[in-house]
Amino acid sequence: MKIDGIAYRTIWRGADGRSVEVIDQTGLPHALRIRSLTTAEAARDAIADMVVRGAPLIGVTGAYGLALAAQADPSDAALERAAHMLAEARPTAVNLRWAVRRAAAKVLSQAPADRAAAAWAEAHAIAEEDVAACAAIGRHGEALIRQARRGEATVNILTHCNAGWLATVDWGTALAPIYAAHDAGVAVHVWVDETRPRGQGAALTAWELGRHGVPHTVIADNAGGHLMQLGQVDLCIVGSDRVAANGDVCNKIGTYLKALAARDNDVPFYVALPFSTIDWSLERGADIPIEARSGREVTHQTGLDDEGMLRTVRLTPEHSAAVNPAFDVTPARLVSAIITERGVCEASAAGLQGLYPEAIAVGRT
Ligand code: MRU
Numbered sequence: 471m472k473i474d475g476i477a478y479r480t481i482w483r484g485a486d487g488r489s490v491e492v493i494d495q496t497g498l499p500h501a502l503r504i505r506s507l508t509t510a511e512a513a514r515d516a517i518a519d520m521v522v523r524g525a526p527l528i529g530v531t532g533a534y535g536l537a538l539a540a541q542a543d544p545s546d547a548a549l550e551r552a553a554h555m556l557a558e559a560r561p562t563a564v565n566l567r568w569a570v571r572r573a574a575a576k577v578l579s580q581a582p583a584d585r586a587a588a589a590w591a592e593a594h595a596i597a598e599e600d601v602a603a604c605a606a607i608g609r610h611g612e613a614l615i616r617q618a619r620r621g622e623a624t625v626n627i628l629t630h631c632n633a634g635w636l637a638t639v640d641w642g643t644a645l646a647p648i649y650a651a652h653d654a655g656v657a658v659h660v661w662v663d664e665t666r667p668r669g670q671g672a673a674l675t676a677w678e679l680g681r682h683g684v685p686h687t688v689i690a691d692n693a694g695g696h697l698m699q700l701g702q703v704d705l706c707i708v709g710s711d712r713v714a715a716n717g718d719v720c721n722k723i724g725t726y727l728k729a730l731a732a733r734d735n736d737v738p739f740y741v742a743l744p745f746s747t748i749d750w751s752l753e754r755g756a757d758i759p760i761e762a763r764s765g766r767e768v769t770h771q772t773g774l775d776d777e778g779m780l781r782t783v784r785l786t787p788e789h790s791a792a793v794n795p796a797f798d799v800t801p802a803r804l805v806s807a808i809i810t811e812r813g814v815c816e817a818s819a820a821g822l823q824g825l826y827p828e829a830i831a832v833g834r835t
Contacts, residue, residue, distance in 0.1 A: 471635045473681055479640050480527050490534045494521050495636060499677035500774055510539035510552040517559035524637020525711040525747055526600050529565030532556040533573040533596045537589035540577055544585035561759045562797050563711040564749040569596050597639045603744035604641035606811035611647025611742055618704045624657040626704045628694055631665045631722035632674035633709025643709040643742040652684050660686040665722060667767040691724050695731035706732050710743040717802030717817030718755025723795055729804040742809040750829050755799035765792035
């Protein structure tokens with residue numbers, strides 16, 4: 471996607487051929503900074519500290535992290551240690567484990583002298599596949615947006631968190647259909663949930679939609695149900711960090727409440743994701759590990775003051791406890807359909823297996 475007319479991806483191999491460069495998402499929307507990663511440890515930290523975030527992107531970063539490890543030490547022991555460290559950097563998005571394991575299997579099958587080159591090639595392949603998958607999700611999802619259109623009226627779409635190009639290598643998952651529709655001349659407007667506590671909607675989704683010229687409005691997380699009751703939401707599209715084999719969907723905390731409100735108001739609720747987000751080894755969403763993040767993300771907020779200075783302020787009484795579960799699970803029954811690079815399917819075991827007949831029910835991860 472373009473920022474001020476210049477094409478960017480979220481991650482790429484550095485010009486020196488030995489480093490990885492990423493957009494530092496902790497600076498957005500106030501500052502666009504590029505960060506260079508030169509070691510597997512730096513890649514792990516970038517994932518854990520959410521310099522890079524979004525399920526597909528942390529998977530690709532993990533794979534590039536393994537390439538950084540392979541060029542430092544291509545021994546079995548070093549690569550196995552690095553793979554474990556990278557895969558454990560965050561617990562919920564299955565894409566991370568999937569990508570690191572895929573890259574590790576490829577690299578360890580080579581002679582040590584060939585491992586660094588093989589690791590760079592595999593990371594590049596995973597990144598390119600992600601771009602192609604997201605572009606295809608965009609095409610399939612665009613058809614659903616057109617279906618929801620009433621005559622020439624603007625289609626109002628609600629989204630939660632950031633599942634745009636910043637969460638992937640390019641295009642995004644939930645936002646890819648919106649970009650496709652917008653670029654094709656369909657009038658769209660996006661209700662952007664702010665997505666407390668980290669504010670991925672307010673900071674990242676609003677930023678990238680704005681840079682692309684997509685009309686949008688940021689709303690408090692609590693406003694979506696009310697807008698649905700008023701008939702101001704035609705459909706919801708969200709992303710996912712892990713989908714169980716039965717179609718239960720894990721996504722950013724607060725997604726479940728939006729799905730409940732959508733069902734009560736007959737608003738279609740779509741979930742967009744690439745194949746790397748499906749965990750065939752888990753029968754149901756209740757088995758998905760939910761990341762517990764620091765309570766400080768709830769008690770404190772950072773933003774620009776009126777003088778343009780970045781400040782962090784406490785919102786809560788000094789001694790009030792805070793808990794911060796980062797994801798929730800939306801049962802498959804509340805999901806109208808899943809949009810993948812292979813097409814649109816029912817959120818169910820049969821629906822997913824229909825799109826991925828080669829997938830076996832247990833044991834992928
Ligand atoms: O905690 P994050 O920001 O890494 O969470 C991931 C997400 O952005 C979402 O939950 C998203 O909807 C799925 S990733 C395309």
